[in-house]
Amino acid sequence: MDDGSATAPASAPAPASAPRRSLRDWLVDIGLFLLAVGYGIFTSGLRIEASAVPDVIPVWLFNLDQLVGALGCAALWLRRRWPVGLAVVLVSLSAFSEMVAGAMLVALFTVAVHRPPRTSTAVFALSVLTALVYVVLRPEPDTPPLLLLLFGVTVQGAAVGWGMVVHHRRRLVLSLRDRAERAEAEAHLRAEQAQHQARDAIAREIHDVLGHRLSLLSVHAGALEYRPDAPAEDVARAAAVIRESAHQALQDLREVIGVLRAPVGELPQPTLADVERLVTESGGAGMRVELRKDVTGSVPDRVGRTAYRVVQEALTNVRKHAPGAEVCVDVAGEPGRGVTVEVRNAAPAEVPVGAPAPGGPSGQGLIGLAERVALAGGRLEHGPIDEGGWLLSAWLPWPT
Known part of the structure; x- marks a missing residue:
């Protein structure tokens, strides 16, 4: 299960305030809250049905256990803002309270999802220690202490392991997303570079092709301007060269512009x-x-x-x-x-x-x-x- 909230990088500090919850966040929070409440009610019901309350624990301790379990479940609404602090408090309370165990498991899962593995491992180690304390303080008459300890550590380890899987999956998704964004940015940069190179190539072609033709036009037009009284044959010859050069310049320009429409290699090249x-x-x-x-x-x-x-x-x-x-x-x-x-x-x-x-x-x-x-x-x-x-x-x- 994924708790639905966005995960910051593992090295980032905890936010000062919880982000605004989305609809999915509300559904996940309500589901985890009901799961913790259901665990507490189920445990309380087992104690009552077995009529073991007076024989195993005093009534006042049973009532205190229920109160601590209820407060622990209510405190889960703060898990997004202070995941580590809440987990440490609930883990410490689980040293004597069995009905807070559901809320404690949710808190362990939250820490494993939102914090680096080192922090999650430290909180899990504390939970193992409190499980040992619980077995010593509140042994079960019909259950061996070692079996009770192994069961508690297994359940807590499953919650932490599940949270770490979600944590690493999110990190992987963020890494892939970042890689995709970088690849898109690089592709955009390569496209801009290719476009710039294409513009440079077209500019070179236009300069090389038209520069030659227009220089011929300039030479003959300058000659006509310099010698307006030239013989008619020379004027006609110069005009013919100007007309032919202008026509050829137009043809060359069309060929160069055709590069924008024709596939590479289809245009005639000198x-x-x-x-x-x-x-x-x-x-x-x-x-x-x-x-x-x-x-x-x-x-x-x-x-x-x-x-x-x-x-x-x-x-x-x-x-x-x-x-x-x-x-x-x-x-x-x-x-x-x-x-x-x-x-x-x-x-x-x-x-x-x-x-x-x-x-x-x-x-x-x-x-x-x-x-x-x-x-x-x-x-x-x-x-x-x-x-x-x-x-x-x-x-x-x-x-x-």
């Missing part, structure tokens, strides 16, 4: 072979770029995709911060040695007076690119070189 198309496209936009490629074997998809993004980000940065500069793209690799991507650009060409200013505030491109390379197990380096140029270098692993 490979190392697409670097040639990327360089050709940049050359068509007026950039002086040279590609040198020396790759042996078939590059893994993830490595090739990362290498493509490195070249793409480097060309975008050259258009933004070093317009008109010569660019050299070196891609080399083989299984076991990895893939090396180096993009060098010379110092930016002198911008004529009135032309659009190159670049603008630096964004998060290199930061996102470094994260992408790190996720692939590689490393990224960048910095200025001789005569005002710039070098962006990446190494990516390529297992054998």
Whole structure:
């Protein structure tokens, strides 16, 4: 049986006041109270039926025993507030009163449920001592003292053992509940982290894809603004490039946003072979770029995709911060040695007076690119070189 009240951790101090009883608590308390009262009435009835009251104990002691038993049963309503104190008092009274035994057993059970095993064991040891005292003070004429002592200790031990089972079961339930709450919190944290990583991945894709296209738009739009009197053929050519770049940027944006709807792996991704198309496209936009490629074997998809993004980000940065500069793209690799991507650009060409200013505030491109390379197990380096140029270098692993 479970006494129905919530159990605090074993090491927690006893509350200053009893918590508000629920309906289940009231039912349990009433049931235990009636059980203790019933035991006292049953014991009193046995004494009366046997007509042994005058022969075994005096009438005054019998009446005192009944009074103590009634008060002990009434005191059970305080068991939730002072379980240990009440148990010690009732156990002490049981040294001479047999009718308080029912209330004493309920008190032992309550201590075992609500207090640590050490406290329960100490109170049980006291009850064994009082049982011995009771056998000495009030022996039964027809029952051996040892048998009476063993019976009393067995019943008291059963009450304490039952309470300890309830105590440990509650501790187990609380532990499982706490573990479930921690697991739920960890799952929520992992979900937030996964969501954050997904947002970062989408942000990198948008930056890498749209940054390249929009930089082409900026170059040609700037040329039209700088030379409004350009020949009609040049204007038409620049307008065609702007239209095509805008269309391609829209297509790329749709593919990136499609990551939110499509399963992973269904969307087309660039490979190392697409670097040639990327360089050709940049050359068509007026950039002086040279590609040198020396790759042996078939590059893994993830490595090739990362290498493509490195070249793409480097060309975008050259258009933004070093317009008109010569660019050299070196891609080399083989299984076991990895893939090396180096993009060098010379110092930016002198911008004529009135032309659009190159670049603008630096964004998060290199930061996102470094994260992408790190996720692939590689490393990224960048910095200025001789005569005002710039070098962006990446190494990516390529297992054998």
